[in-house]
Amino acid sequence: MRERxxxxxxxxxxxxxxxxxxxxxxxxxxxxYGSGDDYSWNRxxxxxxxxxxxxxxxxxxxxxITALVYGIALGDGLVPEPSAPLLAGFPEYxxxxxxxxxxxxxxxxxLTMSLGMExxxxxxxxxxxNAEIAMELAPDRYRFVxxxxxxxxxxxxxxxxxxxxxxxxxxxxxxxxxxLSEFAGERLFAPLGIESFEWMAGSDGVxxxxxxxRLATPDLARVGEMVRAGGEWGGRQVVPAAWLRAMLEPxxxxxxxxxxxxxxxxxxxxxxxxxxxxxxxxxxxxxxxxLGLVVAIAAGNYDDPEQWRTPDAVLERVVFPSVI
Numbered sequence: 001m002r003e004r005x006x007x008x009x010x011x012x013x014x015x016x017x018x019x020x021x022x023x024x025x026x027x028x029x030x031x032x033y034g035s036g037d038d039y040s041w042n043r044x045x046x047x048x049x050x051x052x053x054x055x056x057x058x059x060x061x062x063x064x065i066t067a068l069v070y071g072i073a074l075g076d077g078l079v080p081e082p083s084a085p086l087l088a089g090f091p092e093y094x095x096x097x098x099x100x101x102x103x104x105x106x107x108x109x110x111l112t113m114s115l116g117m118e119x120x121x122x123x124x125x126x127x128x129x130n131a132e133i134a135m136e137l138a139p140d141r142y143r144f145v146x147x148x149x150x151x152x153x154x155x156x157x158x159x160x161x162x163x164x165x166x167x168x169x170x171x172x173x174x175x176x177x178x179x180l181s182e183f184a185g186e187r188l189f190a191p192l193g194i195e196s197f198e199w200m201a202g203s204d205g206v207x208x209x210x211x212x213x214r215l216a217t218p219d220l221a222r223v224g225e226m227v228r229a230g231g232e233w234g235g236r237q238v239v240p241a242a243w244l245r246a247m248l249e250p251x252x253x254x255x256x257x258x259x260x261x262x263x264x265x266x267x268x269x270x271x272x273x274x275x276x277x278x279x280x281x282x283x284x285x286x287x288x289x290x291l292g293l294v295v296a297i298a299a300g301n302y303d304d305p306e307q308w309r310t311p312d313a314v315l316e317r318v319v320f321p322s323v324i
Contacts, residue, residue: 005020005030014299017297018035018298023221023295028221030318038057053196054217058277063263066168067262070111075243085105093147110165112158114155117148118150121160125302126303132210137203141206145163162210191234192223230244248266270324272288
């Protein structure tokens, strides 16, 4: 696998690659670190030599981590069920709840990004015209999301929305009495032995459930290995197994041919089903249960329309040929 990766790097097929960690059948079989310019959100970090303890933006992989944290809180009875009315979790907006169209919204519509609201994230993330950035700058992120114009019935179609993830983060914080980062640190990361992480916040000080998490790449792989093991780690059930089954069930098609689950994606690679998380710049966490495989990738191709090429090349040219 190392030789395949070296050849792929030499061929220029994995530009901007910062780190790769591969776990196969519970054993780490590849660990690679590169160097290059990096950013923390839009703050330049300059040239970085990456290593096993270097924190890296995981960007929208944060959404998938938030879904795991939601599942933990759900198992504790601290957050509403997916079928519950969404606006019941935000009682400070009675004007929005009085709208019959918005009253139809459920937590599941946030989990599947099918709120049916206007939301434009195709604009680069360094622009306040991007809906996620506008949300982070808004005085009230939850009202900002919930009052977006409704353009289609909820549940009709997957439409990418960091706002949907922000609402889940709000439900977690309200239900647990802890910030999203505090509860995640105590109930997800600590049981996995993850001691170092950062969770960036918007101008309101609220940790971003959509894109704020920074993790070392081996720790991201550790999260994937826990998912592969059905939520267990070190003999402890960290995430309820029933939640993982529900979370990873394919629900709505996405534009590139895969399916959206609850804040996770699913698809097939080399003929084998996978579930995974993706983030701007080429961040990727891929779990292939049938192969006992977990792959965590960090890259720096932020806002690049071709950012998917680097993680795809690692998976298709290096990892899958080495284990099948």
